[in-house]
Amino acid sequence: MELDPRRLRVLRAVALRGGMAAAAQLLHLTPSAVSQQLAQLEREVGQPLIDRSRRTASLTPAGQLLAARAERIEQELAEARRELTELNGRLSGPVTIAAFSSAVCHLVVPALRELATTHPDLEPEVVELEGLPALTELRTGAIDLVIAEYDADDSGSPGPLRGLSAAPVADDEYCIVTPTAWSPRPGSIKDLAARPWVASPPDTACGRALDRIAGQYGFTAHRAHTCLEFPTVLALVAGGFGAAVIPKLALASASPLAIALPSVPVAGHRRITVLRRDLPAGPEPRTQALVDALQTVAFDLGLTPIAMPRTPLHHN
Structure with missing residues (x-):
């Protein structure tokens, strides 16, 4: 046969x-x-x-x-x-990365610029994909890496996903942004209890963070608007339509018409992690080169390095 x-x-x-x-x-x-x-x-x-x-x-x-x-x-x-690869020390060939929007803009693009110099024979492909569809593509081999995020204070995160391993990238601190047109300007989270919010969907990291913050301060957030992408959130905040929970990484594209309140410890952070397929002998060299580059970019941006990841639940 x-x-x-x-x-x-x-x-x-x-x-x-x-x-x-x-x-x-x-x-x-x-x-x-x-x-x-x-x-x-x-x-x-x-x-x-x-x-x-x-x-x-x-x-x-x-x-x-x-x-x-x-x-x-x-x-x-x-x-x-x-x-x-270990024999000749040369990284080459295709590698496909799935990521959410702010990770693509502020982490993946700079990392790929660096890799174009250090490993010019790599052939990266970026796919803007997240959540369960991204994990499905990862398991089937259509995607090599998934950049994921979750609210690090969310105790409901699941354990390790079968057949996948996680590599840490960074912790990304949340900020609360409000319109400059609001008067009087809020000076604390308590001042936002009766105000409208431009919220991320409830099953995303920032959506969960808003619910957690509201619970800790004893109010129910008025979700006047719900948006998935941070540029949309920031545009509505700048237009005066609500406050929002935004991670530090996404503020790189913030309008000067939106201001960030002073950092409040209870706001917490989201954790950015790379998921990849498990291999018996450890990470594949092409994916490891990308993880290393992403970690370097995150550190240069001032994000907090992390030693041990938890498995992500949702993306944004």
Whole structure:
């Protein structure tokens, strides 16, 4: 029995993505090509690997067995690439980074500029993607790194995610910004209890931070507006429509019409972390080069270095 490793990779993609169309997207093939590769693999093994009796394709027991073997082969290939890199000391090839907007603007872009000098043969690709879709793409191999963030004081953060490891980047202190047009100007968080807020969605780090701060000061935040991206939040604050919780990193693009109150310890910080796939022998050199560059940029920006990460829950 001859097994073509390339067809095993197609079977693995179907197992990871849960269907032929999604596997085709991952592999940059047409659904027809995926179907043909699987049909040929079934002829090679002499038994069905895909259960086509259901509306969505699923693997038979034989298909599951071969997909697990294909996963091990992929890990062995990753280890081979690592060993070759260590042998010649040269980093090259594609590496795909998924990140949220403020991380792309203020961390990823400067890091990639540095890597273009230190490792010119790397071929980075940036994808603005976050949350569960980013983690799904990371697990399937379509993405190599996910830059994530969560409210570091949120006790509801889950434990480590199966098959993934986390590398710390920095802690990013929250600030509270208010419109300069407000009179009298608020001097503390208590002065904002009856004011409107431009809030991040409740399941994001800043959204959770606002709820936590309001709870500690004994008021319910009036979420007059809800925005996902920080430039939008800052534009509404500058327009006089509410106060907002903003991490220090995002204030790099703040309008001079919005002012930050003096730092209040209870505001806390968000934790920025890189997620990547676990490998038996440790991080893949290309991803480690990116982590190192991101940590350097964060330090240069004055963010607080961290030694041990927790697994992120949500992004912003």
